[in-house]
Amino acid sequence: MIMIKTKHIYILRRRREGKTDYRKRKTVLMSKATFISPRITSKNISVQFLKATPQGDHVLASAHIRELYKLGWNGSGTSLPAAYLTGLTAGLKASNMGIKQCIIYIGLRRYLPGSRISAILKGVIDAGLEIPADIKSMPSKERINGEHISSYAKSLLKMDKEKYKRLFSKRIKSGLKPEEYPKHFEEIKKKILRKYSVKEI
Numbered sequence: 001m002i003m004i005k006t007k008h009i010y011i012l013r014r015r016r017e018g019k020t021d022y023r024k025r026k027t028v029l030m031s032k033a034t035f036i037s038p039r040i041t042s043k044n045i046s047v048q049f050l051k052a053t054p055q056g057d058h059v060l061a062s063a064h065i066r067e068l069y070k071l072g073w074n075g076s077g078t079s080l081p082a083a084y085l086t087g088l089t090a091g092l093k094a095s096n097m098g099i100k101q102c103i104i105y106i107g108l109r110r111y112l113p114g115s116r117i118s119a120i121l122k123g124v125i126d127a128g129l130e131i132p133a134d135i136k137s138m139p140s141k142e143r144i145n146g147e148h149i150s151s152y153a154k155s156l157l158k159m160d161k162e163k164y165k166r167l168f169s170k171r172i173k174s175g176l177k178p179e180e181y182p183k184h185f186e187e188i189k190k191k192i193l194r195k196y197s198v199k200e201i
Helices: 022-031 065-070 080-096 116-126 147-159 161-167 169-174 178-195
Strands: 003-006 009-012 035-040 045-053 056-064
Touching (some): 045 116, 056 065, 065 080, 080 178
Antiparallel strands (some): 003 009, 035 045
């Protein structure tokens, strides 16, 4: 732990770098609860279930967007649907380990209603875990399954085919018609549920 003295005020390195909110971190440690830590970058989404110990955080269960790709996911790896499915995968793994409750720790990031982080939490909750979070702040079913992407793609296909091809070139190249996002989402969701022996939810 490195501190820098600035005008007689010590700033912890990880706080200065925007990585750790020590006040929230202390609350997590004092609670002794299992906590979920979602990570979203420009290319990946990952979710970890952790337990804080004197030796450091111990990973209990985790999921990464790569696991969706292995199941045939052809959608965006950083989209709202991908966030939900990654959260669902991590939640099912944790549930199979006997974890029933957890809290969320996102450091200095803000929790925004309808965001990808809220979609991850919805996936974890749908996996059967209890999290102190407002369900109303989470994305609708239509946004989670990519209906908004599908609707936009259909509209664009009618109005501007060149723009449609340009914006969705990666999805089309991967074999997914963007207007079929909801169908593809449900197919991958069923594969995840089957993999972890869970009935359809």
